Amino acid sequence: MMQELQTDIYQIQAPLPGKSITLIGGTHGNERTGVEVVTRMKAMIESGELVIIQGSLTLIYGNPRAIELNERGSEPHADLNRAFVTDLLECDPTGTYEDARAREIAPFLQSSDVVIDLHATNKPSEPFLASKDSERHQQVYRWFPSKKVLSDPQYVLAGFPATVDDYTDVYGGVGVCYETGQASDLGRVEEVLQNVINCLKDQGLVEGHVEAPDATRDIFxxxxxxxxxxxxxxxxxxxxxxxxxxxxxxxxxxxxxxxxxxxxxxxxxxxxxxxxxxxxxxxxxxxxxxx
Ligand SMILES: [Zn+2]
CATH class of the missing domain: 2.40.50.630 (OB fold (Dihydrolipoamide Acetyltransferase, E2P))
Incomplete structure (x- = not known):
């Protein structure tokens, strides 16, 4: 069974050792595909339809308050995906909801081998990946259809490492952000769910062999x-x-x-x-x- 270790943070440990993988949806509360994928995966595990045979899987609803409001953050301009500064847990709390939530999530990112953070864009866009372009990252992101990969080695997005994937990378894991398309479009839930399951198979958490899609990607x-x-x-x-x-x-x-x-x-x-x-x-x- 999945255990709720923190508010809206669920984990299942398999009896055999293996990779620790974390899936996050709703880091931005209005980006519904990720929220839906987390809900579907949780249901599949609880019903026994999906069995985690080794390692551990953590499912996180990123920003529960924003998900409830169906807004990007818990208040205008609040952004959980800028809250993960490298020394977050050594700094004093700022008093905001997003800062408090980031502190709950951070230990799970620190201990994960792989973190997949599902996002969507507010304007129309094809699906794309935001990720470092290392071989370790490619091994994870290759399961997600995208013609383009957006990397941010200069930390232009926030000025310094501050996103879920940055934080994961800083602590030695592989952080990948997948932009599934436009926020209001729920048409890709099943496909993205399957992409994640394929990645779990590849990482050994789920039984079964999958052939990696052969895709060429443009790196920006x-x-x-x-x-x-x-x-x-x-x-x-x-x-x-x-x-x-x-x-x-x-x-x-x-x-x-x-x-x-x-x-x-x-x-x-x-x-x-x-x-x-x-x-x-x-x-x-x-x-x-x-x-
Ligand atoms: Zn987002």
């Missing part, structure tokens, strides 16, 4: 954040509607107030923020470059 690297200033920011026509919009060097991507924001290299826009998620001093989107 985050290069910079577009930071919102007091002047405001507007995307140029055709930009800011979704991730992976391609631009060329010299193209006008938008404007800070009246000042044009011009691309200095060929690249793509990723994670453009919806107006209600924007905040002065914070990114309205990011640029990435093909490796």
């Amino acid at each position: 690297e985050l290069t910079e954040a577009i930071i919102l200033t007091d002047e405001g920011f507007t995307f140029a026509e055709g930009f800011g509607e979704g991730s992976w919009e391609a631009f060329a060097q010299g193209e006008v991507l938008g404007a800070h107030g009246d000042t044009a924001f011009v691309a200095e290299y060929d690249g793509v826009i990723v994670f453009p923020k919806m107006p209600e998620h924007r905040k002065v001093g914070k990114p309205v989107g990011y640029l990435a470059k093909r490796n």
Whole structure:
């Protein structure tokens, strides 16, 4: 049986030793596919339909309060996926819900060999992976269909390691974030569930052999954040509607107030923020470059 070790954190230990794998859904509460995949997997284990033969599997509902609200965080601009600073457990609590929740989750990330964090984008996007591009990471992420991998070796996303996958990596595990598509779209639940099960088979937690899909992937690297200033920011026509919009060097991507924001290299826009998620001093989107 799965044991609830902390609020909405469930674990099953197999009798045989093996890898420790953690699956997280709802790190952002409005990203429902991951929440649904965790629920389905928990039900499959409890019904005996899915048997963990070795190692341990931990299932985590990332941000229960945000899941309840069907919002990204427990309050506007709260973001659990920026709360995992490397020295989190050595720092004093900040008093926010997300900080407290990150402290509950952190020990499980520290002790996991593999962490799969399921996300979705607020704007339309094809599924993609956000992950380091090492061989160890490839072995995990190859089970998830995606033409693109977004890596962030310069920690452009937060300015320093702060995401679930960063934290896992820092503590020696393999952290992979899978963006399953648009947040409101639940059409990929069964497929993503199967992707996770295939990965569990490959890692030895579930019996059965699976052939790894043979996919070529384009690797992109985050290069910079577009930071919102007091002047405001507007995307140029055709930009800011979704991730992976391609631009060329010299193209006008938008404007800070009246000042044009011009691309200095060929690249793509990723994670453009919806107006209600924007905040002065914070990114309205990011640029990435093909490796
Ligand atoms: Zn997310």
